Amino acid sequence: MARQLDSATREALQARVRFYRDLGLTEFYRRPVDSALMEQLASEPEPFQSQNLGASGLASETWNQSSKSIDSRVENPIPSRKHMIAAPEIGTVVPAAERAAALQIIRDDIGDCTRCALHTGRNKLVFGDGDPAARLMFVGEGPGADEDAQGLPFVGKAGQLLNNMIAAMGLKREEVYIANVVKCRPPGNRVPEQEEGATCSPFLFRQIDVVRPKVLVALGATAATWLLGKHQPLAGLRGRVHAVRGTQLIVTYHPAYLLRDPRQKKEAWADLQIAMRELGLKSPGRS
Numbered sequence: 001m002a003r004q005l006d007s008a009t010r011e012a013l014q015a016r017v018r019f020y021r022d023l024g025l026t027e028f029y030r031r032p033v034d035s036a037l038m039e040q041l042a043s044e045p046e047p048f049q050s051q052n053l054g055a056s057g058l059a060s061e062t063w064n065q066s067s068k069s070i071d072s073r074v075e076n077p078i079p080s081r082k083h084m085i086a087a088p089e090i091g092t093v094v095p096a097a098e099r100a101a102a103l104q105i106i107r108d109d110i111g112d113c114t115r116c117a118l119h120t121g122r123n124k125l126v127f128g129d130g131d132p133a134a135r136l137m138f139v140g141e142g143p144g145a146d147e148d149a150q151g152l153p154f155v156g157k158a159g160q161l162l163n164n165m166i167a168a169m170g171l172k173r174e175e176v177y178i179a180n181v182v183k184c185r186p187p188g189n190r191v192p193e194q195e196e197g198a199t200c201s202p203f204l205f206r207q208i209d210v211v212r213p214k215v216l217v218a219l220g221a222t223a224a225t226w227l228l229g230k231h232q233p234l235a236g237l238r239g240r241v242h243a244v245r246g247t248q249l250i251v252t253y254h255p256a257y258l259l260r261d262p263r264q265k266k267e268a269w270a271d272l273q274i275a276m277r278e279l280g281l282k283s284p285g286r287s
């Protein structure tokens with residue numbers, strides 16, 4: 001008989017189980033689980049399942065609006081930039097114990113930034129979040145509405161999915177570091193302009209150099225483009241390890257895209273397994 005769970009725990013478990021199921025993972029637990037409870041959680045509806053979708057195929061008014069911008073990003077995933085500005089030189093290694101302070105220096109340097117046009121629509125600047133000495137760092141494109149409101153990266157629906165992806169890797173969100181190419185929300189969630197990315201991305205490079213993750217994961221084409229300094233279709237970048245700023249880069253889909261096309265979750269999981277291999281993490285189901 002299924003145990004009673006509080007609603008927050010239940011919701012988190014439902015999301016986790018659905019994510020695993022989408023990946024085709026059903027037999028990976030190393031200790032006995034309440035199979036009736038797992039089955040019950042997996043079968044309960046989620047906000048983005050078809051019965052909640054309107055004629056547009058989107059789940060809610062809010063999501064509907066934000067997804068229009070995401071749609072345009074997905075249809076044209078590589079920004080039409082003519083050139084990329086080279087990343088600054090890689091700095092000296094910051095001792096792990098000093099990385100939080102080093103990140104704070106970068107944050108202080110950014111200040112109440114007005115260096116590019118994105119500051120005009122900003123509610124909160126989204127610097128980054130997580131373990132300053134993380135072995136794994138995710139890089140996204142820029143803040144969305146939820147992130148702009150809270151000042152934290154990946155806290156909306158896409159963030160919930162990213163949390164599930166991190167958990168599927170056997171990690172906690174607090175164990176990774178997360179940042180974006182631009183730190184202020186582009187209007188309507190559009191792709192950052194060349195000028196905006198060029199102005200803001202040096203701060204990201206400094207964050208990467210301080211955190212010095214063993215593995216970087218670029219979430220989506222914009223992050224991959226700025227990290228690699230070149231335009232390539234996402235398909236040509238996925239499935240292999242790139243070298244960036246003295247670390248290893250894996251490229252995968254943006255969680256917002258995975259929400260729009262859940263069939264690609266298995267592909268994303270394959271990418272994350274490459275990251276896990278590089279980190280020495282075991283995949284679920286492997287002893």
Ligand code: SF4
Pocket residue numbers: 110113114115116117118119125182183184196199200
């Ligand atoms: S996006 Fe970056 S460079 Fe532009 S205003 Fe915000 S912090 Fe400054």
